[in-house]
Amino acid sequence: MTMKREITVTVNGKQHHSSVEPRLLLVHYLRDVLDLTGTHIGCDTSQCGACTVLLNGESVKSCTVLAVQADGCEVTTIEGLAPEGSLHPIQEGFWEKHGLQCGFCTPGMIMASYQLLKDNPNPTEKEIRKGLEGNICRCTGYQNIVRAVQHAAEQMRTGAAEPVGAGE
């Protein structure tokens, strides 16, 4: 039996002390240990992006990060994108523009969109499509996702929202 490691991870602004196997994936840590099941697993080769979260404010695919690598870091998941009871403009955009159907890719897609708009607050359609290359959706054909992100970008240009514990 492998020795467990002690880690301290701040997730959505709340600090957690946990004992984990070195091989435990960050996505499993979030879902199975912390019960934050909004982040989803859609593949096993880092293609699909359903597991996208922010690690110290930058988007990562949490299926390809070990929980021990997040020791001492801040993680933001879909649950922490906006204060409870409110919606981030990106979430609102997805709702307004029907940017989701089954919803499974959606948390990852929203977190990836967050990074996209952080890097490029006024993206063209082409830039949005390129920026979301790492997130696969089987339901929407992406068209309304593009519209959702455009809607969010416009809303955010008039005032920004900070997610809980976003880090730098």
Place this chain on the structure above:
Amino acid sequence: MGIAAMLGSPIKRREDPRLITGQATYVDDIKLYGMLHLAVLRSPYGHARINSVNVDAARNLPGVVAVYTAEDVNSVVGKVAVAVPVGKIAEGMGVRSPLAQDKVRFFGDPVAVVIADDRYTARDARDLIEVDYEPLPAAIDVEKAMQPDAPLLYEEFGTNVALSLSLPDTTEEIDKVFEQTKADGGVVVKTRIVNQRLAPVAMETRGVVADFNKGSQKLTLWSSSQIPHILRNVLAATVGLPTHQVHVIVPEVGGGFGSKLNIYPEELLTAFASMKLGRPIKWIEDRSENMAATIHGRDQVDYIEAAATKDGKVTGVKLHAVSDMGSYSQLFTDVMVLAFTFPVVCGAYDIPAVHRSTDLVFTNKTPTDAYRGAGRPEATFAIERAMDLVARELGKDPAEVRRINFIQPDQFPYKSSTGTVYDSGNYEAALDKALALADYKSLRAEQAQKRAEGKLVGIGISSYIEVCGIGPKGFAPVGLFESARLRVDVGGNVTVYTGSSPHGQGEETTFAQIVAEEFGIPIESIVVLHGDTEAIPEGRGTYGSRTTPVGGSAVFTAAQKLKEKMKLIASHMLEASPSDVTLEDGKFSVAGSPQKSVTFAEVAATANLSNTLHPGIEPGLEATSFWEPEANVFPFGTHICVVEVDKETGEAQITRYIAVDDCGRQLNPMLVQGQIHGGIAQGVGQAMIEGVVYGEDGQLLTATLMDYAMPIASELPSFELDHTVTPTPVNPLGAKGVGEAGTIGSTPAVANAMADALGVAHVDMPYKPENLWKVIHQS
């Protein structure tokens, strides 16, 4: 109606708040006290004998609770269900027990299961199971698998062909038609199409949680499924429990596309394990399992021939479909061609003569079954390619060849030469709208110009119909009606219980729109529940583009029953005759005296509290409807695709994509467009990049998303959509289904564009750069 018409409004979805905040519960989000995890050991070979299975090391790993093999399971659990066994399948060919016993027949075939405390330990233990396999040659190419020297999956049957069928028996009549057409100066076109094997790849893989309570002898089963009631009924029979002691709950489902319209070994195995151990058991499929063990779609080799007069009027069509069923029959594997391809091979066209034949063949691959379109994409692809070949042969415009062959609006209900009766349609109107939206004349002029510059540009048209809204009596061995129960509580709130099982289609919104419209009440006072066999009257689930036409009609008719009772109650409250009571904007009033009224909520309270209810009226306020269609419905449309192909690299790009679709009355246009976008993306995916690939030995080479190409945002254009509305007389909503239409219509549009771009009769899919480059540099 005072309130802005709810039905037909593009309102935001009621589903979304929980989905966009990560608060929805999918099956892997379910955690039960004492829950164990199940892992499946699968064959790494496409075809092999199993000499022995040694589970000792696995059983002894700390944290492992049980390991089960075929010996433990197959005598206790029945066979994996086949809805309509045909040919040799009715004699047992291709019908399997949950675990492979003497042989494995596809890469991914389940051999044993491990149950452990956590998912990591279950996988560790799985790796310790030793199986002595004797690899056998594999039957991979479907036409080679039909040859006498092919490796046999089922030696006892002496062949890999489960059924060969010809309708009518001989080609005598169709041959005469073709001869006559040729003699009169017409043409015959023919082509061989590989409608390649696809993986559905719903973003959520499959998963099950089974919880058997030994005290009550009751099994509760959560499954990422499209068919809660059918799953309950079939699973109960297979594991030996009475149906009323099996409770199936379908939580949020992350996509299905037909791949979850099935009953799988893993559902049976998880239930079995829970019944043995008396503890909750969870199994979650990982993606590489999903690529191998969840059904694949399509995989037909189609031979189509069409005869046409020199004016382009098609006189007859022949289709021979070779169906690659994979290694076993799942629920509908063996009826894809018979029930879904055959009926619509004439497409949108008035074709007087047809001949259809098929071979259903087993190969050492994953079982095939329904995947978005399920048999209709194959038929549509064949007839749409044939129409283009006729145009090409005669030097005519493909739009005009379609136009002169269309079934005309005054011919409906129209009986095809296949015997299928189409409900309603106006195909020319959709074609004209698409041509206008595309500015077709300018497109052709631009094409000519670009061709003069040496560029490869193609324009492809697809004028499709499809058959959905299943279905009427006799269509399947169990009636495919749908249920709806409307309950109005003491607060005047409405709960709609639907036997439909949406997984992204949005019926929590559209069904609420139906009820809001019928009663003139705020949509916020209505909630739609689905996916629970104990809460919901016997239903049939979501697939086959049936949820709106069939499920919606059940909601509508239940609402009418409710209206009658409410009017009766209101009539007593208003001291009027029921026939004088009108309902508008949520108020019941006496015709001509609108000042005297009672509200929806007041009637609901009266019914539920009963003390002031008129004697002779039963208290409570509920209405149930089981609605069964008398016919299928036929959405249709025209798609136009423009592609440009780079001569140097073979890379193709879709520069424009136009879609005009008709699904009858639209309940929510925003949701309809979403279905079409997603449908087109999958159809384009098939045409451009997707395809399951096996090695000759049966190794699945596209076993992860690293190898199976999926459409991504940067590789798809934005689609230009418009619509026509031709209501159906088949149901009270006038609505047809739309979930699969986009997929069905799009693949041939891209194919026709590609053949046009390369100036060849046919190019096989997918249109990968290497494939196109070879075609370009051959000619």
